[in-house]
Amino acid sequence: MNLHLKTKAQAVIFILIMTVVLLLTSCGNAEGEYIDTAIESANLQFLPPGELVDAGDEIFFIRYPECQLYRLKKGTFVAEHFCQDPTCLHVTEKCAVLGARSNFENYNGTIYAIDSSNQMLMLKDDHFVKVEGIKGGFTHTGGKLYVCESGSNATLAYSENGKLERVVTEEVLGYWRYQIGHYLYGNNGGATNRIDLNKKDAEMEVLFEGWGYTDGTYLYQVDLKESHLYRRDLDGTNPVRLLDEPVLTTVNFDKEYLYFRYFIDQNAAGEKCGEVYRMKKDGTGGPELITTLPEPVRNIYAVSEGDWIYVVTTEGYWQNARETLYAVRIDGSETREITYSDD
Numbered sequence: 001m002n003l004h005l006k007t008k009a010q011a012v013i014f015i016l017i018m019t020v021v022l023l024l025t026s027c028g029n030a031e032g033e034y035i036d037t038a039i040e041s042a043n044l045q046f047l048p049p050g051e052l053v054d055a056g057d058e059i060f061f062i063r064y065p066e067c068q069l070y071r072l073k074k075g076t077f078v079a080e081h082f083c084q085d086p087t088c089l090h091v092t093e094k095c096a097v098l099g100a101r102s103n104f105e106n107y108n109g110t111i112y113a114i115d116s117s118n119q120m121l122m123l124k125d126d127h128f129v130k131v132e133g134i135k136g137g138f139t140h141t142g143g144k145l146y147v148c149e150s151g152s153n154a155t156l157a158y159s160e161n162g163k164l165e166r167v168v169t170e171e172v173l174g175y176w177r178y179q180i181g182h183y184l185y186g187n188n189g190g191a192t193n194r195i196d197l198n199k200k201d202a203e204m205e206v207l208f209e210g211w212g213y214t215d216g217t218y219l220y221q222v223d224l225k226e227s228h229l230y231r232r233d234l235d236g237t238n239p240v241r242l243l244d245e246p247v248l249t250t251v252n253f254d255k256e257y258l259y260f261r262y263f264i265d266q267n268a269a270g271e272k273c274g275e276v277y278r279m280k281k282d283g284t285g286g287p288e289l290i291t292t293l294p295e296p297v298r299n300i301y302a303v304s305e306g307d308w309i310y311v312v313t314t315e316g317y318w319q320n321a322r323e324t325l326y327a328v329r330i331d332g333s334e335t336r337e338i339t340y341s342d343d
């Protein structure tokens with residue numbers, strides 16, 4: 001990652017972020033997507049790493065620390081293992097999951113993912129199958145398939161049916177790639193970048209440091225130094241600070257609201273860490289507490305339709321980390337813990 005750590009505070013926050021990333025990526029790699037069924041969802045962010053995807057009537061998500069894929073019908077609260085073969089150990093190629101780990105994407109109703117070696121997968125009927133020849137974090141956007149190729153680290157453009165068209169840049173644009181106008185945006189956690197697709201051999205433009213998100217109209221930023229939330233124009237200019245208090249990088253949004261939790265201390269635990277707030281994107285109305293969960297909130301996922309967001313909490317660290325998934329009504333009227341049919 002191309003990070004420019006200028007201050008001690010930045011370094012501390014970066015270490016915190018990397019701790020969370022490493023915690024999340026013990027099952028595979030840190031690439032991830034959550035995109036395209038809804039640009040209004042926070043699709044440039046590095047976290048969450050595509051471990052939850054809106055699959056229409058259902059959500060699919062990776063359950064940690066088991067690193068297994070589960071499915072949950074929207075409006076219900078009992079998740080099922082994605083592989084329904086009771087004799088399966090979920091390790092061979094016969095398994096329906098076939099190692100799908102992250103970079104989940106719903107594109108035109110087809111679910112894509114990558115496995116722990118960055119091999120692109122697609123869901124066919126009830127099985128994930130390999131998309132031959134494509135390795136790396138990817139996004140379908142602007143009628144193309146953009147891939148940050150594993151190994152070369154170049155950003156490549158494919159046609160939608162998988163034919164290599166060109167090298168967009170010899171650099172890693174970022175974990176998230178999204179086309180708005182003639183720019184391809186990306187965010188690598190350290191900086192939010194874009195590249196002009198109309199220019200041949202265009203150089204990557206660093207717009208700002210910190211975590212980036214977009215709803216197609218604005219860029220949103222959590223800066224590395226102070227963890228403050230800003231809204232910016234699509235060229236990265238005109239920063240407007242949206243909140244007085246610092247927030248955790250796990251900001252997410254739908255059409256109308258931003259969802260977030262406050263950044264309390266460097267341990268990202270303690271009092272108030274279980275509180276989830278929403279705030280109108282136009283800045284009116286002020287932050288509104290919608291739920292208080294018993295454990296520290298780690299990730300917040302908005303889905304494109306429906307009245308619920310999904311919130312992951314984490315207790316403990318490293319291999320001892322325990323996660324819980326909650327469904328929270330966006331108006332705060334109901335919070336439900338997700339349970340598992342195979343437990």
Ligand SMILES: [Zn+2]
Binds near residue numbers: 083089096097
């Ligand atoms: Zn299986």
